[in-house]
Amino acid sequence: MKNIFAVIFLICFVTNLFSQSSNNIVKVKGVSLDNMDLSVNPAEDFYKFANGNWIKNNPVPPEYSRWGAFSEITKSNESLLISILEEAMISNSPLGTNKQKLGDLYFTAMDTVKIENLKFTPLLPLFEKINSVKNNDDLIKIIGYLHQMGIGNSFGFFASQDARNSSNVIPMFYQGGLTLPDKDYYLSTDKRSEEIRKKYIDHISKMLILTGVDDEIALTDANKIFNFEKMLAEKYMSRVTQRNPDSTYHKMNLSEFKSLSPSVNWDVYFNETGLNENSFSNGTNVGQPRFYAFLNDLFNSNLTEDWKLYLKWKVLNSFAEFLSSEFVNENFNFFSAFLSGIKEQEPRWKKSLGVINRSLGEALGELYVAKAFSPESKSKILNMVDNIKDALRESLNKLDWMEDKTKEQALRKLSTFKVKIGYPDVWRDYSAMNINRNSLVDNIIESRKFNFRRMMNKIGKPVDLYEWGMNPQTVNAYYSATKNEIVFPAGILQPPFFDANADDAVNYGGIGGVIGHEIGHGFDDAGRKFDADGNLNDWWTPEDNKRYNKLADKVVDHYSSIIVIDSSAVNGELTLGENLADIGGMSLAYYALEKSLKNKKPELIDGFTPQQRFFISWATIWRNTITDDGLRLQLKTDSHSPGVVRGVAPLLHFKPFYEAFNIPDNAPIALPVENRVKIW
Incomplete structure (x- = not known):
């Protein structure tokens, strides 16, 4: 019966698409028929209908855990970025300039001869400092010292906007110190978690052996390190709970914070990191007070030697990718091959590019946008943002489930949205970062110290409204709740997300959906x-x-019912925010498209209406292939649903999708009407 329905539907669907004269069919850039599988019934599997041939022709490359539209653009950007770095490396630029720093950092990242000769010796001074710890004051001091180098351990410290008074930047103290991607990997009794624990202990042991530790001692130490981290994991707040901003907001003054861990001499930590009483004039936020009460117990536990083992491991793990090949290979074997299913390491130049993006990202981005981003693109995106904001404004005014009092505040919030497109108006100042050609690890340490100092300097100062949280070359976008801003780097403003030569339907289904998502x-x-x-x-x-x-609960139930691999489903609670943004953002982009098409004669392109091309474009940007282990890891740790889900699930809540493809309510793909949500 299902197959009969599919044949009848496909005949009607194709007849509808191609019934008009071929003279009316216009060809422009955008959706590629070569990537689609027109033999698939869109009422049965819309994702394969839109992406089937692309999926067949794009297995996951051996150096990736997943491959999709985001990674395709990232790869296309790489040749330009590398050409910029190679030119900087041989340019003999004046000392202190961004170009000199880019060239020298790239040189040290590519200098495999020196890296191989040094092995792990650049870490020896840090190991010696840790070995000299004698008491709790020494311990909290070295923790602060390591934090300045970006070495996460035992707890998390950073500076950020006060969530309830966003004009202030205050110190923040959070849980921290785990190495595995999620607390459940330490605690869950399922087969995969048990396998990961065994492999992780073996990995620690192998890494310690590479530093010269005896095999038997290394295994004993590895178990001690794992058990130390397991104690931290037992006090961790779950990812789902952390999604609620109220759950991680516990404002307190300095004395209240100190009282959580009275056995910790916090003044020693403050002196080491540059904090003082003035730093706490506007208070501090402690994300997980219970974790800091446990930290007090850890400092009272007489586990000084275990602390040392743990801290040396955190140093080794933090720098493993920058050491000689035996460390890099073992690090890859566990974190990339075993956890994510990646078959091969990236080439050296790609790893080096990653180093630059993390250390001097805006310096590289400034040179990138000068070659790769046009003012015309920015103007078009701004126009789309305005149209999508207008769509939300109109939708809010029409909502029948929201009271006027709430609508008024929602409209006020929408009116204050700030938009950043392409690149920062004010570029980051790297003058205080000293980069040379001595060694890669030394440069990484300098970069991390620079970022720590830069972060500390924000405390008590006016919020920098010009600052960006992503580099211009990044293929992504974001929303900041405390700044109420949406940001779209130049990197993502390329096909299939945005094409200046494509029709509105494709662009609204692509970057328009992303804009709507961030709004x-x-x-x-x-x-x-x-x-x-x-x-x-x-x-x-x-x-x-x-x-x-009530609407959100329906979304949780829908996504939690979607089985992705084995018997594992999407975590509807963990992914709720992203799923709501997908459903709402896609619909807003569609409303904006419909408004742009008003009073225009609809054109068929490749036989598809603008409405159909919109939904195909949406599915296209989420096209994705992924390794099985990578997918399992994503389901466990990522607040985003897998691409195969994002490409279709939001559409199933949206009536115009069914109408565009003549999909009846009893079609295999259809979501029961009573389970659909219309938020905006």
Whole structure:
């Protein structure tokens, strides 16, 4: 019966597409028929219909765990970025200039002869410092010293905007110290977690042996290190709980913070890292107070030798990718091959590019946008943003489930949205970072120290509204709740997301969906708790809260029912914010497209209507192939649903999707009408 339905549907569908004269079919750039599988019934598997041939022709490359539209653009950017770095490396630029720093850092990252000769010796001074720890004061001092070098351990410290007073930057203390990607890998009793624990202990042991530790001692030490991290994991707040900003907001003054861990001499840590009483004039936020109460127990546990083993491991793990090949290979074998299913390491030049992006990202980005980004693109994207904001404004005014009081605040928040496109108006100043050609590890340490100092300098200062959280060459976008801003780097403004020569339907289904997604984050289950000024402040009426949560619960139930691999489903709670942003953002982009098409004669392109091309474009940007282990890891740790889910699941809540492809409510792909949500 299912096959009969599929044949009848496909005949009707094709007849509808090609019934008009071929003279009316216009060819422009955008959706490629070569990537689609037109033999697939879109009412049965829309993802394969839109991406089937692309999936067949794009197995995961051996040096990746996943491959998709994001990675395709990233790869296309790489040749330009590498040419910039190679030119900088031979340019003999004046000392202190960004170009000199880019060239020298790239040189040390590519200098495999020196890296192989040094082995792990650049870490010996850090090991010696850790070995000299005698008491708790020494211990908290070395923890602070390592934090300055970007070596995460035992707890997390950073500076950020106060969620309830976003005009202030305050110290933040969070849980931290794990090496495995999630607490459950330390605690869960499922077969995969048990296998990961065994392999992880073996990995630690192998890494210690490479530093000269005896085999038997290395295995004993590896077990001690694992057990130390397991104690931390037992006190960790779950990823789902952390998604609620109220759960991680515990504002307190300095004395209240110190009282959580009275056995820790915090003044020693503050002196080491550059904090003082003035740093706490606006208080501090402790994400997980319970974790800091446990930290007090750890300092009272007489585990000084275990602390040393653990801290040396965190140093070794933090720098493993920058050491000689035996360390790099073992690090790859566990974290990339075993955990993510990656078959081969990236070539040296690609690893080196990653070093630059993390250390001097905006310096490289400034040179990148000068060659790869046009003012015309920025103008077109700004126009699309305005249209999608207008669509949300109109939708809010029409909502029948939201009270006027909540609508008023929602509209106010929308009116204060800030938009950043392409690249920063003010570039980051790297003058205080000293880069030379001595050694890669030394340069990495200098870069990390620079970033730590830069972060510390923000405390007590006005918020830098010009700062970006991503490099211009990054293929991604983001929403900041405390700044109430959406940011679209130049890197993502390329096909299949955006093509200046494509029709509106393709661009609204691509980058328009991304724009709508980021705007939607301002009103997802977490973002909606922040007001127009970027403050964590509940502006929803109690009844609207209930109505919104009822809609959100339906989304959780839908996504939690989607089996992706083995018997593993999407974690509907962990991915709720991203799923809400997808559903709402896609619909807003569609409304904006419909408005742009008003009073225009609809054109068939490759036999598809603008509405159909919109939905095909949406599915196209989420095309993805992924290793089985990579998919299992994503389901466990990522707040985003897998691409195969994102490409279709949001559409199933949206009536115009069914109408565009004549999909009846009883079609195999259809979501029951009573389970669909319409948020905007």
